[in-house]
Amino acid sequence: MKVDHLEYVVRSENRARLFFRKKRWRNYRVFCTACHSYKVSRMPDHRYRCGRCKYRFQDFTGCFLGKLQIPFRSWIWIIKLFELEVSANRIAQQIELSYPTVLKAVNLIRMSIVTASKPRWLTGEVELDESYFGGHQKGHRGRSVGNKIPVMGILERNGQVHVHLLKDVTAESLLSLTVKTVRRGSIVYTDKYQGYDALMFCGYTHLRVDHGKRFAQGQVYINGLEGFWSYAKERLAKFHGVSREHFPLYLKEMEFRYNHRDDPQGLFIRLAQNLLNSVPKL
């Protein structure tokens, strides 16, 4: 979104509310979020009542944005500063909300990113690799990974990256994730790790990178994923240690940012739109 439009929107609380409201209801047609009926009547204080199931709700009931009661202008600022990778601490200083409130807001943004990320089949030329995050000990591939978190990356060349947490790096874990994500018939590139040995029996053309002679091998490389790992690790380092519990949220944020890195203009709108999705029921 253009900066001048953003400045217009944040000038009043009502404009900010309308900005989100317009995205929440297509053509402003309010429907009951419980039974999807359009037989809805307005009540005072921006409330609605469903004529069919009698459910009472507001514009943002049930979506991520509605999970935190702060001014809509603050939401606009938080989304903008999150887009610019400003830390929750710095955001709290800049907009005069408490740090716990801002942290809750940015974690809602992250949760909405996870919910919006839809798995898609990857095809063509695909790179596979695993990496280890967090912890202090060096991870040992194929054996114990110490206190590090193993993550598998799957990258479609000239396309998107998908990252997944692994419980271990056994061949079984790596293969089951691959067959769920990469279409059969694709060309898959990996390094020489034995965990990938069975890929050729799963319907893929499997080519292995020999790190010793990378430059003599033409198309056989996994540089795309190595680029993503350094992109993600450089950003995660700024948080000075992410708890294990929150790590999946941060990891999906990195995936989201990386996959939209060529569209910085559209990032704000995507983030705002994600916040208006319904929070999934557990």
Ligand SMILES: [Zn+2]
């Ligand atoms: Zn209803």
